[in-house]
Amino acid sequence: MKISQFYFCIIFLFSSAVKAQDTIQYNNPFSEARYHYFLKTILFFNEYLDTENGSYNTTQLRFLYPIGNKAWNLRFDLPLISANTNSDNKTGIGDVSAGISFIPYMERNNGIALRARVVSNSASDPSFGSGKWVFIPTVFYGRYLQSKRYLWISSLEYQTSFAGSSSRNDINVTAFENVILWFFGRNWIAVDAAFRYNNTVKGFQNNAFLEFGRKITPDNLIYIHPSVAFGGQKTYNYGLEAGILILF
Template sequence: MKKNIITIGLILMYAASFAAVANEVDNGTDPTKFSTTAAVQWERLNLLDDKSSEVLNLTYWQPLGAQKHSNIRVRLPVLRITGMNENHYAVGDFSLKYTRLLKLTPEYGVVAAGEMDFDTAERDELGTGKTVFKGSLIYAQFLKNGDIFAPSVVQSNSLWGQSHRASVNNTVFDFYYVPKFKNPKWFMTLDPAISLDWETKKQFASLAVTLGRSTGPAFGGNSQVFIKPTVFAGGERPGTWGVEVGYKVLGF
């Protein structure tokens, strides 16, 4: 009798564990997972010279293929720069990004992406004045405690555009880290980064911390809200701090 009770108990524990894993939804923090996603994000950056930028980003991700090993992301920014003669909101540089999962094992994943930022800004200060290509590579390590460490490098170069505007040539090294919480409704990402501008010979560091919470089913998927403060360091930094808030729906 005692042996049967123990057996039943083990079966129930296994079933509960399996159900917990099955109910754990994708929160978008794993760079090797792609799902249909739509997001509305508002960001304010405190720039130097008593200026600031406010950006409303409208973003959509669409996985490709049955295995979902790649996706396409489109983003339309609507923004303004305060302290300028014209400070009303207008369209910035539209971007199109293709991401591909190159390799995935239980220990690590490799992801590559190519992005085009098109010169669509309605005013000079709202964009680079160039069509820019960004190439990136991510190496994601899945740690034994469930955390993710995914350093990446992003290289941006202008291809063509307005001749009177400066060329774009910069590199960003990002050290993305995702701690795993016991409560799957909460999530966090840590993004320390180093930015090198080869055109202006400037460099600076930044740290962004995202804290979010899943808010349940919505629009046929799973919704979440998040806040993302950022601080900048270094004498050549473009600003001092920023904060972003957003609402996202995944897996619809």
């Protein structure tokens, strides 16, 4: 998709949006596990990735904060990265990022959300970040299936760099992702496939994962998901992520 077409879609959605409800809704696609737009959320997770040149481990703290009528949501990410390669082992801060989300349309069975993120060129070591400032607009569509037994979340995202080191590759990636969650009792299972085309390297960097999650208390959730990468320009082989969400 051309950049101009993507931005046109974003502007069109904003201009035709219906104002989200003023109060928290507990029974809609974006209030379910892993998509708590309406509650303050702290997410702490650890992700291990196996690559051809060694392994990368990311320990990340994410904070989500609803504002205004709770149709708006702020997000902050702080990653700590450890790189273990054949020649070097080191740990440091990765690229810090911030974002804002907006829900222009919401019903009990489906909804649309928009998000804009900026990833800063702030890594403590060049190998821990892209070396670029990156802007990432995303459109989400969520819908319940089969009497709300399943939840489908689809997203279209574009990543583009706009500043940073001239010696590093530009970021130009389009990603289309779909996840289906199945809820039963205090548990959920999710399957996800993300198709990413990197226009800089002219290749696909796709991945898929299977997730298992559980509410351990009404306000605390844990999950684990193994993932596998595929595509001609994949960035890793396989990965394992585990995390805990604290809602308040």
